[in-house]
Amino acid sequence: MSVTRFILIAIIASSIDIAAEWILTHVQLEPSARIAVACAPIPGNVVLIVLVVQAIRKLDEFKKRVHFEAVVIAFLSTGVIVFIYGFLQKANALPPFNAFLIWAFMLVTYVIGYAVAIRQYT
Secondary structure, three states, X not given: OOHHHHHHHHHHHHHHHHHHHHHHHHOOOOHHHHHHHHHOOHHHHHHHHHHXXXXXXXXXXXXXXXXXXXXHHHHHXXXXXXXXXXXXXXXXXXXXXOOOHHHHHHHHHHHHHHHHHHHHHO
């Protein structure tokens, strides 16, 4: 997979995500149309998942292990962060949750997980 192709698909998928969020927030639609708009990002995001999995499968065993550990740390950390955010929201300490923040949490926790995993093996 070329990096350029991945970036192009990521930009398109992200644009669809952002457009769907904007439409659902600012445009009055019938319930069936709202469901269609809410599901519009699915194909692009599935393509991104497939491309990432294909790229990971091409790595050597060491790199696969490092990425696996990074993903485990990111997955579990993001889950904890989302739960804590929800609890703080119920305590009226934080505003309503913005789903786009999940990606930010995952990115930060993945970078931390990658650093932890690399440090473990070097």
